[in-house]
Amino acid sequence: EDQVTQSPEALRLQEGESSSLNCSYTVSGLRGLFWYRQDPGKGPEFLFTLYSAGEEKEKERLKATLTKKESFLHITAPKPEDSATYLCAVIYGGATNKLIFGTGTLLAVQP
Amino acid sequence: KAGVTQTPRYLIKTRGQQVTLSCSPISGHRSVSWYQQTPGQGLQFLFEYFSETQRNKGNFPGRFSGRQFSNSRSEMNVSTLELGDSALYLCASSNDRGVETQYFGPGTRLLVL
Numbered sequence A: 001e002d003q004v005t006q007s008p009e010a011l012r013l014q015e016g017e018s019s020s021l022n023c024s025y026t027v028s029g030l031r032g033l034f035w036y037r038q039d040p041g042k043g044p045e046f047l048f049t050l051y052s053a054g055e056e057k058e059k060e061r062l063k064a065t066l067t068k069k070e071s072f073l074h075i076t077a078p079k080p081e082d083s084a085t086y087l088c089a090v091i092y093g094g095a096t097n098k099l100i101f102g103t104g105t106l107l108a109v110q111p
Numbered sequence B: 001k002a003g004v005t006q007t008p009r010y011l012i013k014t015r016g017q018q019v020t021l022s023c024s025p026i027s028g029h030r031s032v033s034w035y036q037q038t039p040g041q042g043l044q045f046l047f048e049y050f051s052e053t054q055r056n057k058g059n060f061p062g063r064f065s066g067r068q069f070s071n072s073r074s075e076m077n078v079s080t081l082e083l084g085d086s087a088l089y090l091c092a093s094s095n096d097r098g099v100e101t102q103y104f105g106p107g108t109r110l111l112v113l
Helices: none
Strands: A003-007 A010-014 A019-026 A030-038 A045-050 A056-059 A062-066 A070-075 A084-092 A098-101 A105-110 B005-007 B010-013 B019-024 B031-038 B042-050 B053-057 B064-068 B074-078 B087-094 B102-104 B108-112
Touching (some): A003 A084, A030 A062, A030 A070, B010 B019, B031 B074
Antiparallel strands (some): A056 A062, A062 A070, B005 B019, B031 B042
16 A cells, blocks of 8 residues: 655654654655645645655755655754644656655654 | 635534635646645645646545636535535645645635534
8 A cells, every 4th residue: 555654753852952754655656755844723834855765955954865765854953943743745656646645743842 | 926825714614515715826836736634634635736627636535626717726615514524625836847846825724513
């Protein structure tokens, strides 16, 4: 079954305590993997797109990496404003694009 | 540049009724996608419209339908509402690359009683 699994479901960090979020996927014909940030009461905000294994992208304290089976979102020295739900999604398939999301990781960064 | 706007932001309906949600994409974007977000199922893709044509569709029953107008604005309709349709409905717009570069609106929160 095609699916995207994110772990952990929730993560609490102290300010400055670096960590990683995981997104593993089992789909055929991966075309791209996306990371989003979602704040309460708002729509997801696009962060990164990764297309091939070995690819890395960075934005401020965030770095996303991709392998053939999973992606990691590394958060370096997080701040309280990084608190949010982080979602990953994959687009896959041949002639017809299919898009599925993981259920997200709720990150809380305490000062 | 103005972002994606959705109306209404909140809606309460009763079972059996129908509802229409509206989405105005970012200026110049021709692709509009709709999603349902619930605590149990997460974000699920409903459908995508591009230049007034449905280009992609998720696994939802026929009660869920949509359309796109010539100005790229889109509406989503849900007929014969069920309690399980209570959710946050998100609209996202993108340029010609479709869902690969999409920007989300704030969503419409629908409560079915």
